[in-house]
């Protein structure tokens with residue numbers, strides 16, 4: 543989307559650059575289609591839980607260090623390839639193209655190239671390392687470890703006709719209800735492919751951080767080029783937005799895995815979870831709130847989802863508005879020439895708007911969401927935030943009306959895909975149509991209030 547905007551914007555001033563953007567945009571479009579197919583497959587699979595059982599494979603392994611070794615290998619591949627790719631790209635821009643004044647376009651080209659190279663490497667290398675090598679595409683492999691107290695799910699994208707996913711679950715080898723609850727939670731992660739959604743997100747984050755570090759390093763240490771502090775601040779804001787978006791995704795994914803465990807295990811799931819936390823962190827744990835901070839940051843502190851079965855019941859009511867408003871104001875600030883006071887104003891403005899729109903749509907969302915009150919409110923805030931971000935992106939494309947309309951359509955499709963992860967097809971359609979109508983009528987109302995006094 544952004545590349546299409548940049549392509550149109552640069553078409554008059556620089557034909558060559560416009561072509562480059564169009565090419566990069568097409569690349570992203572294909573990756574987008576790729577992921578749309580993945581999502582379709584994962585939804586299809588979810589509705590056929592019985593089929594999934596045939597893909598499960600159990601194996602026993604005594605080595606407790608296995609998951610740690612696997613994670614360490616994946617992280618070192620990420621950092622090693624990421625650093626070298628971004629280093630190569632920035633060296634090319636500075637030493638071969640002899641660009642001395644780094645602009646936002648140089649940054650975007652570096653981010654994009656680093657991202658494409660890293661995602662290609664991840665898809666080609668990760669499915670071939672360590673335990674993933676022995677895992678078939680489409681298989682969820684469960685490895686039982688002796689004296690292992692927690693549960694870990696690892697997953698990677700792979701190029702295969704059979705399935706684009708490979709997943710491994712690590713759990714303890716004891717045969718009791720506590721281990722079964724942990725296993726059910728991890729199965730929730732694996733069947734919904736949470737680690738696989740995380741893979742491109744983390745690569746995306748790294749592809750923004752690494753080129754920025756290279757450029758700042760080149761400029762300051764080697765005096766090879768200049769990068770304005772303003773551009774650095776904007777990029778840091780984008781990095782922060784991606785970080786908090788990933789964190790919120792992880793918290794929702796953990797809550798979805800908890801809700802999945804509740805559906806499999808039933809009412810005893812919550813007590814089993816508290817016992818599992820006690821085994822991992824000590825006898826003084828009475829409720830999930832007593833767990834260490836790291837656990838609470840990623841898993842939420844209440845873990846209500848495993849008690850209620852509602853995946854959005856453990857998320858705090860301020861989380862969606864704050865995170866989505868931060869992203870919205872970061873996107874809105876990109877075309878501006880200063881940040882100063884505008885950024886906090888934009889943030890507060892979008893926060894208030896998303897809160898209000900979420901509250902107004904609540905009665906309709908509640909009617910279809912039919913879970914806990916907290917869950918309905920969060921779901922309403924989530925939808926409000928997505929509409930707000932879509933309209934801010936679409937606004938950047940103005941006055942190209944075709945682009946504005948296509949961007950809005952993409953926003954609606956995105957809202958529908960996210961809704962579909964929580965509701966069935968009929969209710970998703972109803973919720974998206976109803977909340978969209980509310981959002982549009984509020985916008986029309988605001989425009990009328992703004993226009994009428996001038997017209998009269």
Ligand SMILES: [Zn+2]
Pocket residue numbers: 727728731796799
């Ligand atoms: Zn989990």
